[in-house]
Amino acid sequence: MAQATAAPPRKPSTSTSHTGGRAGTAVIGAGAVLAGGGALMMVGDVPAQTVAVCAAPPLAVVGFARWRASRRSRVTNDLTQALAPLAGAAAVVKCSKWARREYVDPKPQRIEIRYQPEARDGDPKWVEQVLSVVGARVGHDYEVDAHPSHRKRILLTQAGPSEKAAEDDTPRGRLQERAEVTMLEMLGKESRAKYQWGKDENLEGIEVRYPDTVAVKLTSRMKRQQIERVVTAMLPGRWRAQWDLEASRAHFELRPALPEGVSHPKPVITDANRYRIPTGVTEDGDTTFWDLKSTLPHGLTNGKTGTGKTVDIMGIVMEFAFRKWPCWISDPKQIEFLGVKKWPNVQIVAITIEQQMAMIVRAWELMEKRYTQIATGADERDFEPLLVVLDEFADLRSAITHWWAENKHKGAPAKCPIFGMIGSLARKARSAKIHLYFGTQRPDAEILSGEVRDNLGFRHSLGRLSVDGARMMWGAPYIGTSVPSKIPGRGIAMDDEGEPVESQSYWTPDPRRALRDRKESDLEILRNLLPEEITHKRLDIEFDDEDAATWLDEGGKSTYTPWGAIIEATFRTAGDADEIIDLDAEPEEQDVADDPPEEMGVEFSRLDRHLHLVTDDLETEDDDYGPSQNVPADRIKDGDLVYLDDQWVVVECAEADLEDDGMISLSWRSDEDEAGEVALDADEVMDIRRITEDKDDEQN
């Protein structure tokens, strides 16, 4: 259930007010919206003649506010003309406080006339004549509220209470009016809506029929999402819609909230789901899958440090291993996958740069071999899927580039051949059933364009994206930009139709930490994920050193090159390949639990140490937002942080208010997934922080 918490109260120094129509009460952001049935009520307050009066086609999907303003200014102009003989040709008429929901035939509740000196306001009949002209033109009786004749002004108000205004001047009436204005604005003035109310007068659903002229424009998913976001900015709670495009209907409903943690469930493998790797859940409780049978064979998780990338990939590794398929992992940070070193069917956890390069070469060779087998009659359906994880891919790529600069031999190409192999794996590995899974800190231009991007069947972004990141990952500047940043595992994944949905990825514990902390609930999750048997034994990668006899040619001359050593690396079944992790062992019996790599006797190259430093720096970096700055509310953008009620919240959608001219409606989410709405005067100065784009681009 979406937490539509009360919008933060205004800062004392500002004129921020909760939206809620002209009365300015807290209709918007009025607290959590509860589930439950509610009465269906027809509103349809725009009379049928709307259609006839406004013969002009709807301007666009957005057009109601302009249309309403033009009808109001028509009344003002009409009055100005009609009053000219009494008030003077240059008299100024100002109408305000328009009666609620009278869009076709608008009536101001206040009229101010600034008349010219030549007006005969000394004549007792003059005021009567003015009232009579105004009454006839507007279609309602008015009375004099004030007449400071020395200032040549007369102020009129509607005689008697406006029935409609009185009838609707309740929180529910005002909210309904706001919802109605929103629907008319977004879906055309001929649309008709029914409103569904829950307990405590909470608006819970809106059923709308819209005209075909609008339907044509809604074929664009982006347009539909934009409408859902504007509705979220205008009304309490976070909204989405089910669109029935054929019937020109939409059902708006409150988004259910996602849980903060979902334990990785025990896999139950069937023929139907064997090739569908579950990764988490959506707000509807549906499972998100990486579908290995999709035409695009590879996957990617993107997320800044701490957002849950490793946990996510760990879950994928365990699902592969459980299916008895081999997993090869490149772990440039050298400790992320230490915990699965002794996990059955995890064959390789490559931590030095040389091991990582050798692993990629080996995957490429396997692919070439499988292609040859297909060419000579093998059936690719008989191949077993292989998972190749390339975590921290941007770091890996720059480490390979550095390594090549230091180690390439005379006559070697300028670019390390590994990159060609990765490209080739990206393009061709589908038939060979070799599935690459990339982990990256940021949406990376080089990954997300070209052959790798073109072959990503599953994408997952964790944490909050910048506008550019959202464009790169999801092709839309707002998807993922308001994801709560303090809920690890929260992000955007692809649903079964390949569309981005907010999701919570499974909590898959790191066995190393679970054993160290003896956390029984985590150990239980891991016991459920532990494969029943070892089908693929652990491999050690061995490199012949420079003075090995292997490198001597017939003439006794050394042919050794560092690159040669990598491509000739031997993959040997590890001496301890039959040992598997013991999830019931006491901590001291476990040798995988605590040891950082240095203490395992692994010799690190200079470059590996460099890599350590690079990644450590990344871990301590602050957020990606620039310093606080003051801007008027109408310059606040989606994705900005804005300071409301002593906390920074992220703007989900900021839009000119559809009901109140001169106001900005803004929906927000906090780091902990509270949500609310607030209305601000357009010129009100607010503290904001804007994301700084994107250090990553400099690297690439």
Ligand SMILES: Nc1ncnc2c1ncn2[C@@H]1O[C@H](COP(=O)(O)OP(=O)(O)OP(=O)(O)O)[C@@H](O)[C@H]1O
């Ligand atoms: N899906 C999840 N559910 C619950 N908690 C999670 C989830 N994912 C991550 N966490 C929590 O967040 C912490 C950081 O997660 P993780 O190590 O996966 O982040 P990361 O993005 O890989 O960061 P880094 O790049 O620094 O390794 C975990 O130790 C865990 O406490």
